[in-house]
Amino acid sequence: MKFRPFILPALSLLALIALWQGVALLVDSHTLPAPYTVAVVLWQAIVSGQLPYHLGVTLLRLVVSFTVAMLMGSAIGIVLGRSEKLNAFFDNWLVIFLNVPALVTIILCYVWLGLVESAAILAVVINKLPNVIVTVREGTRALDQDLLEMARCYGFSKGKTLRHVIWPQLHPFVMAATRSGLALIWKIILVVELLGRxxxxxxxxxxxxxxxxxxxxxxxxxxxxxxxxxxxxxxxxxxxxxxxxxxx
Amino acid sequence: MKIHIQSKTYPAVGKAAVKAAIADFALDLNAGEFVCLVGPSGCGKTTLLNILAGLDKDYQGEIGGGQPPKIGYVFQNPRLLPWRTVRENIELVLAEATPASTVDALLDAMQLTSVQQVYPERLSLGMSRRVAIIRAFAVNPDLLLMDEPFVSLDAPTARQVRELLMQLWQQRPHRVLFVTHDLREAIALADKLVFLSASPMTVVRTLTVPIARNKRNDEAAVEAFRQQLKQDYPDINVLL
CATH class of the missing domain: 1.10.1220 (Arc Repressor Mutant)
Structure with a gap:
């Protein structure tokens, strides 16, 4: 039964396409084209170079804003997780930024900075940053004190502690932030592009x-x-x- | 090395009142001396070790004078990094220039050569404890702290690890402070026994163990000395 892991997902995908085809036939409207039509359009868009170009531009924005948000968010998250005072001070800021609608940030960035690339990237970063900070902060709070003491007692440097003691414990949290982050960022990027690129x-x-x-x-x-x-x-x-x- | 802790108190937290952990502790540690601290649980032994290890700086007293000593610490739990192999766990505490043969020799002495590439979660508790002991020895410390390192091991495993520890220590003797509440274990290991009172901790009595090093595996001799101690110093009975 070795082929099973491949066959089930393939079947479910086929079922989805069949369902799509069925509904398209039933409705018979140009607002719901059949899978075959879409495939042809997709192929033409790829061959013409239009789709690779626009997809590439979007992916580039995604990579840049994602990297900036993850790096800054991890750094700030670790600092807030380790310092009770700083956390008490900035906690309100986080709550506010978490709750500002993405659309508002995007509009404000464009209004204040103009319809430029940096405004687009900044808008995405501001939307994603609080999520990363909160996730990494929780991870930092849950750090194993016993292991940190061990590192201190054996004279680990800051860098060594970060790499060998702290980072492996934060890894699951950073991965969670990455997954939810990618899903969130690319949706926001589309809105950013729609409004001002x-x-x-x-x-x-x-x-x-x-x-x-x-x-x-x-x-x-x-x-x-x-x-x-x-x-x-x-x-x-x-x-x-x-x-x-x-x-x- | 002179150690003198005049007092250590824990500040009040929430509903817990201020707690005096150490009232007075003085000890003179000679080079290569193995000292066992014996006292009731909760008497402040771990607090003392944490102070000596530099993990707790909030106390009154003096340690060693001058430079802080280099510490090897075998915690009550092994405290190995689960995401690093046995060998990496040991190498991490060493200076970069340390030759591989140092670690090889220690692994060999503790009979762990075959598991050096294994992650700690796959080890038994006895093996993890041995890795923690190697790590502490590997830094070649001025002072080796051991906090009940054999607790919750079954008797044969504890004996095996103890014998390996003694072999290793006799190859390269360090100053050792070994915390235990098992008097038999203390007699089998120590040059000197220090009996501690219940919290807040003071030194009740300091005794030298007269049994020769090569007779320490003789359980009858250890037991005879233990009975003699309990008879001669009734005050230590209440501590055990």
């Missing part, structure tokens, strides 16, 4: 919406979902496995 997936989707070109919208969606899944399987899963290999 002249390229990227968000911009394209806006264009297709005005043209009522549903086939193209679905084609771009499929492309994006595939890219994110490949990232999950090729990068995140192996990272998880190598970090968990010490577990029984």
């Amino acid at each position: 002249s390229n990227g997936m968000g911009y394209q989707l806006h264009l297709f919406f005005q043209l009522f070109d549903v086939a193209s919208i679905l084609a771009y969606t499929v492309a994006f979902v595939v890219v994110m899944q490949v990232f999950e399987v090729a990068v995140l899963k192996p990272l998880d496995r190598s970090a968990q290999r010490w577990r029984r």
Whole structure:
């Protein structure tokens, strides 16, 4: 029964496509094109270079804003998790920033900085940062004091303590922040692009919406979902496995 | 090395009142001397070790004078990093330039060479304790602190680890402060016994163990000395 792990997901995917096909036939409207139509549009968009270009632009924004948000968020999260005073002071800020709607940050960034690339990146970072901080802060609070004492007693340097004692304990929290972060960021990026950029997936989707070109919208969606899944399987899963290999 | 802790108190937290942990503790540790601290549980032994290890700086007193001593600490729990292998756990406490042969020799002495690439969660408690002992020896400390390192091991395992510890220590004797509440264990290991009172801790009595090092495995001799102690010094009975 070795082939089972592959067959079940494949079957479920086929079932989804069949369901889509069935509904498309039933409705018979150009607002719900059949899978085959979408596949053709997808292929044409890839060959023309349009989709790779806009997808690439969006992915680049995603990588930059994600990296900035994760690095800053981890650093601030660790500091807040270790210092009760700083945490007591900044806790309110966090709550406020967590609850500001993404759309408000985006609009304000564009109003204050203009319709420029840095404003777009900043808007995404501000939206994601509080989430990372809160997650990493919880991880830092849960650090094993016994191991920290051990490190102190044996004269570990700050860097050594961070790398060998603190980081492995934070890893699950950072991975959680990464997963939820990617899902959140790419949704926000599309809105950022829709409102104030002249390229990227968000911009394209806006264009297709005005043209009522549903086939193209679905084609771009499929492309994006595939890219994110490949990232999950090729990068995140192996990272998880190598970090968990010490577990029984 | 002179150790003198005049007082250590824990501040009041919530509903708990101020607690005096150590009233007075003085000890003169000679080079290569193995001293066992014997006292009732909760009398402040771990507090004392944490002060000596530099983990607790909030106390009145003086240690060693001048430079803080280099410490090896075998905690009550092994406190190994679960995400680093046995060998990595030992190497992490060492200076970068330390030759691999140092670790090899220690692993060999503790019979752990075969598991050096294993992660600690796959080890038995006895093995983890041995790794923690190696780690403490590996730094070549001025003062080796051991906090009931054999507690919750079954009797044969405890004896085995104890014998390995003695072999290792006799190869390279350090000053050792070994905390226990098992008088037999203390007699089997120590040059000197220090009996401690219940909290707040003071030194009740200091005694030298007259049994020769090569007779320490003789349980009858250890037991005879224990009975003699209890007879000669009835005041220590209440501590055990």
